[in-house]
């Protein structure tokens with residue numbers, strides 16, 4: 001996902017450019033706006049964390065771009081491309097170093113395993129929206 005902060009800042013194009021340049025194939029993509037309830041479902045694993053409420057408010061604060069990306073070693077390579085959760089700790093040249101403003105408003109989401117990538121892909125897309 002390209003998160004609401006990066007969409008608001010006009011960085012959809014810059015981020016997609018970096019994703020393409022890194023060799024990912026776009027299998028599915030849409031501009032969408034999660035309700036707070038949908039954001040809460042998406043981040044259910046973080047329900048007990050102190051930042052959960054703020055995270056759900058933020059993720060429902062404006063439209064996002066949801067996408068399914070394909071590549072060999074996609075999960076690991078995408079997390080390398082986006083950089084650390086906190087942009088202060090992200091490597092130079094990563095998406096979060098370039099476009100995130102804080103640990104919460106950090107421009108992009110990336111799945112953390114193949115299993116969760118499948119679950120998160122199905123959260124946003126039906127089978128007929130995959131190409």
Ligand code: UDP
Nearest residue numbers: 051055084085103104105106108109110112
């Ligand atoms: N987050 C936050 N404060 C924290 C840790 C995480 O607001 O201390 C938010 C942030 O937007 C992050 C999301 O919760 O991207 C999910 O956290 P996770 O640890 O899964 O980080 P990610 O996988 O996104 O790098």
Ligand code: MG
Nearest residue numbers: 109110111112
């Ligand atoms: Mg995560």
